[in-house]
Amino acid sequence: MGFEGLLVSALILGLLSTVSVTSALIEGRRPKVALFAVLVAALLTNMAIGKSGDGLQITDIPDAFVVVIAGFVD
Numbered sequence: 001m002g003f004e005g006l007l008v009s010a011l012i013l014g015l016l017s018t019v020s021v022t023s024a025l026i027e028g029r030r031p032k033v034a035l036f037a038v039l040v041a042a043l044l045t046n047m048a049i050g051k052s053g054d055g056l057q058i059t060d061i062p063d064a065f066v067v068v069i070a071g072f073v074d
């Protein structure tokens with residue numbers, strides 16, 4: 001998996017886990033699984049930065065989504 005796939009996976013997992021953490025805190029529950037998902041998303045982001053070679057920039061995010069979607073379509 002290239003850094004694009006890792007980056008997209010990290011962003012989606014991070015977004016979903018943020019929603020889950022917020023929901024758990026509002027309902028008064030402990031967000032155990034959601035915090036684990038945040039940790040995994042951080043690790044995926046770190047792996048994506050390591051695989052990118054020259055670092056990541058904000059402009060790489062839309063390009064990564066396009067590459068991943070094109071891989072599914074193709």
